[in-house]
Amino acid sequence: MSKPTDLGLPTRLFSHEHRVHFGDSDAARIVYTPRFLEYAMEALEIFMADIIGFDWYHMNVAHGFGTPFVKVEMEMLAPLRPGDRVCVHVFVDKVGNSSLHFSTRGLRHDGELCFSTRFVCVVADQDAGKSIPIPAPMRARLDAYRSLCLEYAS
Amino acid sequence: MSKPTDLGLPTRLFSHEHRVHFGDSDAARIVYTPRFLEYAMEALEIFMADIIGFDWYHMNVAHGFGTPFVKVEMEMLAPLRPGDRVCVHVFVDKVGNSSLHFSTRGLRHDGELCFSTRFVCVVADQDAGKSIPIPAPMRARLDAYRSLCLEYAS
Amino acid sequence: MSKPTDLGLPTRLFSHEHRVHFGDSDAARIVYTPRFLEYAMEALEIFMADIIGFDWYHMNVAHGFGTPFVKVEMEMLAPLRPGDRVCVHVFVDKVGNSSLHFSTRGLRHDGELCFSTRFVCVVADQDAGKSIPIPAPMRARLDAYRSLCLEYAS
Amino acid sequence: MSKPTDLGLPTRLFSHEHRVHFGDSDAARIVYTPRFLEYAMEALEIFMADIIGFDWYHMNVAHGFGTPFVKVEMEMLAPLRPGDRVCVHVFVDKVGNSSLHFSTRGLRHDGELCFSTRFVCVVADQDAGKSIPIPAPMRARLDAYRSLCLEYAS
Numbered sequence: 135m136s137k138p139t140d141l142g143l144p145t146r147l148f149s150h151e152h153r154v155h156f157g158d159s160d161a162a163r164i165v166y167t168p169r170f171l172e173y174a175m176e177a178l179e180i181f182m183a184d185i186i187g188f189d190w191y192h193m194n195v196a197h198g199f200g201t202p203f204v205k206v207e208m209e210m211l212a213p214l215r216p217g218d219r220v221c222v223h224v225f226v227d228k229v230g231n232s233s234l235h236f237s238t239r240g241l242r243h244d245g246e247l248c249f250s251t252r253f254v255c256v257v258a259d260q261d262a263g264k265s266i267p268i269p270a271p272m273r274a275r276l277d278a279y280r281s282l283c284l285e286y287a288s
Numbered sequence: 289m290s291k292p293t294d295l296g297l298p299t300r301l302f303s304h305e306h307r308v309h310f311g312d313s314d315a316a317r318i319v320y321t322p323r324f325l326e327y328a329m330e331a332l333e334i335f336m337a338d339i340i341g342f343d344w345y346h347m348n349v350a351h352g353f354g355t356p357f358v359k360v361e362m363e364m365l366a367p368l369r370p371g372d373r374v375c376v377h378v379f380v381d382k383v384g385n386s387s388l389h390f391s392t393r394g395l396r397h398d399g400e401l402c403f404s405t406r407f408v409c410v411v412a413d414q415d416a417g418k419s420i421p422i423p424a425p426m427r428a429r430l431d432a433y434r435s436l437c438l439e440y441a442s
Numbered sequence: 443m444s445k446p447t448d449l450g451l452p453t454r455l456f457s458h459e460h461r462v463h464f465g466d467s468d469a470a471r472i473v474y475t476p477r478f479l480e481y482a483m484e485a486l487e488i489f490m491a492d493i494i495g496f497d498w499y500h501m502n503v504a505h506g507f508g509t510p511f512v513k514v515e516m517e518m519l520a521p522l523r524p525g526d527r528v529c530v531h532v533f534v535d536k537v538g539n540s541s542l543h544f545s546t547r548g549l550r551h552d553g554e555l556c557f558s559t560r561f562v563c564v565v566a567d568q569d570a571g572k573s574i575p576i577p578a579p580m581r582a583r584l585d586a587y588r589s590l591c592l593e594y595a596s
Numbered sequence: 597m598s599k600p601t602d603l604g605l606p607t608r609l610f611s612h613e614h615r616v617h618f619g620d621s622d623a624a625r626i627v628y629t630p631r632f633l634e635y636a637m638e639a640l641e642i643f644m645a646d647i648i649g650f651d652w653y654h655m656n657v658a659h660g661f662g663t664p665f666v667k668v669e670m671e672m673l674a675p676l677r678p679g680d681r682v683c684v685h686v687f688v689d690k691v692g693n694s695s696l697h698f699s700t701r702g703l704r705h706d707g708e709l710c711f712s713t714r715f716v717c718v719v720a721d722q723d724a725g726k727s728i729p730i731p732a733p734m735r736a737r738l739d740a741y742r743s744l745c746l747e748y749a750s
Contacts, residue, residue: 155638156652157474161467161524162348162414163657167357168329168465171322176617183679190618191678194316195625203321206362213356213417216469216653217645260316263367309484310498311630313623315678317503320619330463337525344464345524349471370499370623371491470656470722475665476637479630502624510675511629516668521725568624571675 147286148185148279149223150177156216164213171208174238174251177222186275198260201234205254212248219243226280229273232257232265301440302339302433303377304331310370318367325362328392328405331376340429352414355388359408366402373397380434383427386411386419455594456493456587457531458485464524472521479516482546482559485530494583506568509542513562520556527551534588537581540565540573609748610647610741611685612639618678626675633670636700636713639684648737660722663696667716674710681705688742691735694719694727 152173160166182201183189194200214220220240228235233256240249256265257272268276306327314320336355337343348354368374374394382389387410394403410419411426422430460481468474490509491497502508522528528548536543541564548557564573565580576584614635622628644663645651656662676682682702690697695718702711718727719734730738 153642156468156641157476157634157637159469159653160464161345161469161471162354162356163469163471163653164356166465167360168322168325171325171360172619175322175619179618179678180615189679191315191621191625200316202316202318202364202367204364206321206325206360206364208360208362210356210358210360216641217651307488310487310622311480311483311628313499314618315621315623315625317499317623317625322619326465329465333464333524334461343525345467345471370487371497469653470662470664472664475668476630476633479633479668483630499623508624510624510626510672512672514629514633514668514670514672516670518664518666518668521664 145282147223147225147282148177148181149221150180151219151221152176154214154216154218154220158214159216164215167210170210170214170240170249171206171251173220173222173240174208174249174253177224177238178236178253181224185279186272188269188272194260199258199266200260201255201257203253203255204233205252207252208249209251210249212242212246214240214242214248220248225283226276227252227283229268229276229280231267234268234276299436301377301379301436302335303375304334305373305375306330308368308370308372308374312368313370318369321364324364324368324394324403325360325405327374327376327394328362328403328407331378331392332390332407335378339433340426342423342426348414353412353420354414355409355411357407357409358387359406361406362403363405364403366396366400368394368396368402374402379437380430381406381437383422383430383434385421388422388430453590455531455533455590456485456489457529458488459527459529460484462522462524462526462528466522467524472523475518478518478522478548478557479514479559481528481530481548482516482557482561485532485546486544486561489532493587494580496577496580502568507566507574508568509563509565511561511563512541513560515560516557517559518557520550520554522548522550522556528556533591534584535560535591537576537584537588539575542576542584607744609685609687609744610643611683612642613681613683614638616676616678616680616682620676621678626677629672632672632676632702632711633668633713635682635684635702636670636711636715639686639700640698640715643686647741648734650731650734656722661720661728662722663717663719665715665717666695667714669714670711671713672711674704674708676702676704676710682710687745688738689714689745691730691738691742693729696730696738 158165158169179190220242223239225237227237236253238251242248257268259266312319312323374396377393379391381391390407392405396402411422413420466473466477487498528550531547533545535545544561546559550556565576566573620627620631682704685701687699689699698715700713704710719730721728
């Protein structure tokens with residue numbers, strides 16, 4: 135397995151800060167549940183583009199494959215409100231043959247854990263609608279990042 | 289436990305049909321994952337308003353309590369595309385002291401199961417930010433509907 | 443110009459009813475402004491698919507052309523709240539060479555006009571990114587519907 | 597009229613950069629029209645909070661007044677795609693008794709103007725549902741910013 139530095143990977147875990155908008159709240163005056171999922175997926179999208187080097191748009195439009203999500207688990211532990219900043223940390227949990235297992239943790243600026251998610255995606259050929267093996271360069275970088283996650287966890 | 293008919297409950301399971309819109313799709317030309325969660329939650333919202341008699345808006349705005357979601361699980365089994373109709377069936381799985389356990393199943397018009405979800409909500413006082421016992425009339429109707437779910441399952 | 447009945451067009455103006463959802467509201471406890479635009483566009487999408495016979499998805503995915511929006515005007519005259527039903531009426535105002543001019547009016551169930559919009563779209567080849575003449579069958583039906591609008595207006 | 601510096605206002609025009617997300621695109625593989633309105637409103641929200649010092653959430657929740665939008669005009673001049681960065685510039689056009697007139701211009705990173713909007717909002721008491729005079733400190737800062745806009749325009 136390559137080490138992060140061999141691939142030009144950052145030596146720190148990735149996180150993405152999101153500013154919560156007024157339009158994300160609902161009449162209960164807290165963020166509407168599906169927006170938590172959007173925050174987590176936007177962080178994952180940026181992680182895939184900027185850290186792993188595979189952005190969802192070009193994968194789909196230029197290369198004909200994508201990573202459809204097959205499973206989502208999400209826990210909401212504290213509410214978010216417009217004006218809050220939430221920092222979404224992204225982790226790679228497992229790299230299968232075609233499947234990718236991610237998790238995220240969303241921390242509010244006061245340090246409180248607001249939500250956590252787990253995702254399973256499958257790398258799939260778009261036209262055939264069938265799973266395909268993870269491309270080697272994607273796997274190399276995901277594996278490298280996963281080793282970084284393990285280091286931090288230990 | 290009251291029987292459904294005592295409370296004026298319908299004697300059929302509730303489902304809500306949703307027409308998939310163009311704006312729900314993404315550049316992969318299938319529905320973007322968080323929209324599945326929105327479909328499930330909209331069906332649940334209508335179920336709570338029309339069948340259980342507690343609509344989220346009035347609960348929050350007039351009565352000062354709500355049902356924040358604390359857990360979501362979602363599986364996507366088949367893609368949806370603009371123009372598809374998906375029929376979302378709502379089930380009550382468990383009625384705790386303060387917690388409500390729901391599930392949904394989204395079936396495409398050709399009968400294919402596209403997604404399923406499980407939700408846990410907690411009835412909570414908005415200002416105190418604390419869970420409260422489920423109001424008795426809400427409980428009675430949820431219990432009655434749950435017995436209907438069990439009948440159909442058996 | 444064909445008369446509506448020659449083309450199997452309905453002899454009534456088209457409208458689409460939308461039930462306002464909790465997630466459409468914001469912390470001001472009324473519907474967030476961009477949702478009005480979504481309601482109007484969803485009505486227009488259904489009008490184009492069901493009445494004119496050109497659905498945006500197949501136009502784009504199978505036929506390589508679309509109707510990108512170049513201009514939107516929207517007035518909000520009364521608020522909407524979760525649980526409200528709004529009936530969106532669609533009008534064809536002008537059929538140019540490549541351009542389509544629509545308007546919508548959103549009426550709440552108590553009859554109050556909540557919003558009105560005006561749209562300009564351009565029929566465009568997707569790859570070339572250039573406007574193309576409106577396909578003849580689309581034009582015929584749009585013209586027929588426009589004559590119906592004029593009748594009602596007079 | 598106060599000069600910008602008297603109020604601690606920045607001496608530069610405000611702009612907010614937005615990264616276009618995958619979920620903002622549709623099956624035409626460009627950004628879905630209502631998302632342009634969301635981008636413009638998010639920039640306006642941040643401008644009001646960070647530059648003018650009145651954030652929509654606290655205005656509504658703590659102070660019982662808001663700025664409902666009564667008019668929107670939007671022109672789309674070039675498409676946006678996931679991964680694009682769009683820089684949204686905010687202008688104050690007119691400060692009435694109760695009404696606020698804003699405009700925005702969204703520039704893609706290659707400098708191309710993608711969209712422009714014009715907005716009219718009304719400062720309104722939430723419970724009474726009636727317009728109220730713009731609070732003096734809000735007016736002072738809006739006027740100061742408007743003078744800055746005029747300087748840049750000349």
